[in-house]
Amino acid sequence: MGEGWRLRPAGGATGEAYVAEQGKQKIFVKRNSSPFLAVLSAEGIVPKLLWTKRLENGDVITAQQWISGRELTVEEMNQDRTAGLLAKIHRSNELLAMFKRMGNTPLYPEEIVQKLERQNDSDTDIKRHLDHIRTLMPSVQEETYVVCHADVHHNNWIEDDQGSLFLIDWDGAQVADPALDLAPLLYGYVPKEHWADWLDRYGAEPSNSLRHRIWWYRLIQCLENILWFRSVGQEAEELEWQYQLEKAWASAPD
Known part of the structure; x- marks a missing residue:
């Protein structure tokens, strides 16, 4: 320096x-x-x-x-600009090409489930959820894989004093189904009745296939957080994600 x-x-x-x-x-x-x-x-x-x-x-x-700058608030996540920036990231050929040149390969659903199975500490309820999630995998095989940020929490969206928006903290980025990013953003920040509008601003047709994949990755997100907060002894957060998991199961798309 x-x-x-x-x-x-x-x-x-x-x-x-x-x-x-x-x-x-x-x-x-x-x-x-x-x-x-x-x-x-x-x-x-x-x-x-x-x-x-x-x-x-x-x-x-x-x-x-x-x-x-400042972090976006929870309410500000349901905006055109978040949809636009995430779409720009997911459609960046330059970003995808560089990631692949570094030797990164797509993160497939099977790998995600296997990782959670290894993390599970013989909890029969978690195993039951994972077994059910595994049966759903044939319907979430996506052919288009993109660079995903993999941590689209509102704290990582920064607006500068000129009004420009940035998405920071790329240490966990993955080549994956775009639903890996869409699931936590939509379930976490966008009322369900606004999903179609948000996806339209993102540039995607809210097809049954996309809705099903978003739902599947939400189930995965819930299980990942349950196991993480359990590992660090944060019981209140673990219970909250167990509640979110039950809500997700109850909201299965038609």
Whole structure:
């Protein structure tokens, strides 16, 4: 960084993100961020990439433009611009090509279910859910796989002081069925009676196939969260996701 720069943690689960400041200058610095950050920056999906440096130990440091922004609220997620930005990401051939060049392969439903089966601690209820979910897999085999963010929580949507919208924190991105992103966004933020309008703004026909895949990935999301919060001993959150799982089962599409 050179002399005169001060680093302070920027928060986040990995502990690898920092804010670097020198006088009135401020930039966002991260260790080993997503390798396709340059493409995300070029397409205006994340704040502008300023530089990248590789350290002697092999770590890669990236610096991005600091934006004075704010997270979207829960209510703001049901907007044209979230649908538009997610559509831009899912339809980016450049992003998909780079991800594939890095050796990433599509995340298929079978792999997702197998991972949950390995995580399950002999809970017979979880096994029952997984067995049922497995029987539904033949109807969720999608041929079009895209780059998915895989964590579209409203905290990752940032608006700068010019009104530009960004989707940050790409560490968990996957090549997957777009329903992997659509399920948590629609179930988490968009009233069901508005789904057709939101999907129209996203540019997708709300077909029976798409609705079924969105529902299937919601079931997966619920189970993932149940097992995660159980593993860290957060019982209240685990119970909330058990409730969400029962609601999801009850809302099966026709």
